[in-house]
Amino acid sequence: MIEVILNSIKNNGLITAFAVIGITMYISHFVSVKFTKGRVHGSAIAILIGLILAYFGGLHTGGQKGLADIQMFSGIGLMGGGMLRDFAIVATVFGAKFEELKKVGLIGVVSILVGTVVPFVIGVVVAYSFGYRDPVSLTTIGAGAITYIVGPVTGAAIGANSTVMALSIAAGVIKSICVMISTPYVAKAVGLTNPRTAVIFGGAMGTASGVAGGLAATNPRLVPYGAMGATFHTGVGCLLCPSILFIATKLIFG
Structure with a gap:
């Protein structure tokens, strides 16, 4: 059972990336509300968590892309790439009048x-x-x-x-x-x-x-x-x- 789950995670990298980011954002906003009363925004805490995870991911693999160098989390490299980043920025701007x-x-x-x-x-x-x-x-x-x-x-x-x-x-x-x-x-x-x-x-x-x-x-x-x-x-x-x-x-x- 565990092997099936691990293989599914490895073979669906982008879906795994969305799940990891979603969990990270949930934890970050929880910490923001409960421990800083919203003064430190959840996004800032999420960036800090991401930097820490990238650091330990790089130490573990000796690579240069943080968690993306680990096969299980390779989809993060695509999700965090320029294409989706620019799409997110453009999509946000569409809310302006x-x-x-x-x-x-x-x-x-x-x-x-x-x-x-x-x-x-x-x-x-x-x-x-x-x-x-x-x-x-x-x-x-x-x-x-x-x-x-x-x-x-x-x-x-x-x-x-x-x-x-x-x-x-x-x-x-x-x-x-x-x-x-x-x-x-x-x-x-x-x-x-x-x-x-x-x-x-x-x-x-x-x-x-x-x-x-x-x-x-x-x-x-x-x-x-x-x-x-x-x-x-x-x-x-x-x-x-x-x-x-x-x-x-x-x-x-x-």
């Missing part, structure tokens, strides 16, 4: 540009302080500070090595968790109470997962608007980092 987006105006564009350049500069400064000097590494890590998607996209475009690209992803993940956890606490102070400010907030922060999780804990109705701003932010980062910002970094650091 175009009339509300038109109200954002010029300040929305400014928020995206500022939200792209400022974290990039911070990422470059931190990378430089840790001993990185070549423009490729500095640009890639700076791009990762924008979002964990922009980092590897930029690194692949300008020829960064795998270690630097991994660091850029780590920087983006840390930012995502920080945004997710802090959003409910700062929402009232920054006026995060309507679709217009949600779009601006998403454009300034840029991390779609962090913004979505944070807004879900603040006001679920604002999630599509924040995700829209964050999605634009990611696109702008993918355009500017391998081009203008990389050229600027080369001019400064040679």
Whole structure:
């Protein structure tokens, strides 16, 4: 009986992945409600659990894809891949109303540009302080500070090595968790109470997962608007980092 169950799990990887993620989310939201009274959103706890599982999965297999390197959980690699991730982001944005987006105006564009350049500069400064000097590494890590998607996209475009690209992803993940956890606490102070400010907030922060999780804990109705701003932010980062910002970094650091 046990052998039949194990074979079914191995042969239906994607279904197993959905089951694992579903169980993880249930536990995460239970912990969020019972132990933090909703102050730390379940998504943030789920990301932390995922990182821990990926770490031990990598230790167990010596691989590079965490749990996905274990045959039983190989479907997680597909579920967590770019195709389903982008589909989820696009599906979320479909909940936004175009009339509300038109109200954002010029300040929305400014928020995206500022939200792209400022974290990039911070990422470059931190990378430089840790001993990185070549423009490729500095640009890639700076791009990762924008979002964990922009980092590897930029690194692949300008020829960064795998270690630097991994660091850029780590920087983006840390930012995502920080945004997710802090959003409910700062929402009232920054006026995060309507679709217009949600779009601006998403454009300034840029991390779609962090913004979505944070807004879900603040006001679920604002999630599509924040995700829209964050999605634009990611696109702008993918355009500017391998081009203008990389050229600027080369001019400064040679």
